[in-house]
Amino acid sequence: MFSWLKIFFVFSFLALSILLPSSLWAGNDGYAEKIINSQCKSCHRFEGKPKSKFEIKAPDLMWGGVKYQRPWLIRRLLGQEENLYPNGYRWDKLRLSLKHMILTIEEAKVVADYMEKKMLDSRVKKSPIDMSTFTKMEAELGAELFKEYSCLGCHQIKGEEGKLIGGPISTTLFDAGNRYTLDWLSRFTENPQDFTPHSGEYLADISMRKARHLIGYVMTLGVKDFKFYEPWTSKEFKNTDIESGAKVYKEYCMQCHGKKGGGAGPGAKGLEPKPVVHKELSLNDYPDDYLYNLIFYGGKSVGKSTNMPDWGMTLSKQSIADVIAYLRSN
């Protein structure tokens, strides 16, 4: 009788462990730790101070809970994402991009949950960049900065027709907008050495505004149908004041464009091409986005002379809306 009972218990325990997902009986955190300890720690670090890549085997994951967008992390753990380092992470040892290990969906979710809970980094704060006000022109300027600051020299993106362009020494960035959190990327860009010191990384000499363009651009990479903000559809443009616009015009535009847009302001002498005679342009036919970009980002942003300044740092959105309304009213 006793031994029958014993067999029954052993049997029901076995049945239970097969039926119930293992996460339930080990506790999710415990289960995640088990996976990480047995399957990840041989290559990745989950704690400790940043180190040179030449002293580690794989990218550090101690900030993994704030670095990745969850859907990307899960896809990566399921083996659905391509490798990030075309030359292999440790290109000094083995210039080969080896296949990464794969988890089951249940394991991937438990590990992602665990990372979101425990792999945090108090240096990563809310980004000052608001992507809901990011414009297409900013992304275009960001794309130029990406080249100007040599990012393309070390990170691949997709060029025309989806072809990979750029140097392959570090991580690819063509899907960066689906991969990074904005907060992590912003903090990383502030000083890459805080995360990947002595690894060949690069710190750009960049203003806040340019950093916004560059980071915002990287956050659009790979994102299908990214919804760009269109300032000319905002409430400031629906409530314009022509008189205020005339004042802005006097303070900032008349010096070159002359009284009432008649051209030949005192500042026009020596400028070639000449500041246009606004009166002669049918500015009502000019598209809103063109005029906004011209005034906010300057002549060069729309292929005009760099002598037409960019007013985005000087004038508020309302002032730009008003001066456009004023120009169009003449």
Ligand code: HEC
């Ligand atoms: C045999 C070594 C090895 C093991 C084991 C391993 N990884 Fe990796 N992992 C790598 C390497 C190398 C890379 C970079 C490869 C690449 O993307 O080109 C990487 C990349 C990653 C990335 C992307 C990192 C980034 O920011 O670029 C994540 C996330 C990751 N691994 C998670 C895990 C998890 C979770 C485990 C355990 C379940 C694990 N890895 C096990 C070697 C390993």
Ligand code: HEC
């Ligand atoms: C001289 C080569 C070089 C240049 C130039 C460079 N980077 Fe990097 N970048 C690196 C290296 C090396 C790392 C560290 C990761 C690694 O081990 O490859 C890195 C890391 C990064 C990462 C984080 C990678 C990750 O997932 O952990 C981002 C994002 C990044 N760079 C963006 C940029 C941007 C934007 C620019 C231009 C302003 C830039 N990089 C310029 C070499 C470079």
Ligand code: HEC
């Ligand atoms: C330092 C001189 C200068 C100032 C100040 C200036 N502009 Fe201009 N602007 C120019 C020049 C030069 C051009 C002609 C650019 C060209 O044709 O390449 C121009 C062209 C323009 C055009 C016509 C663009 C086109 O497609 O033909 C508009 C509209 C304009 N400016 C608006 C403004 C407004 C609004 C202000 C004040 C907020 C202003 N400008 C202040 C120099 C100036």
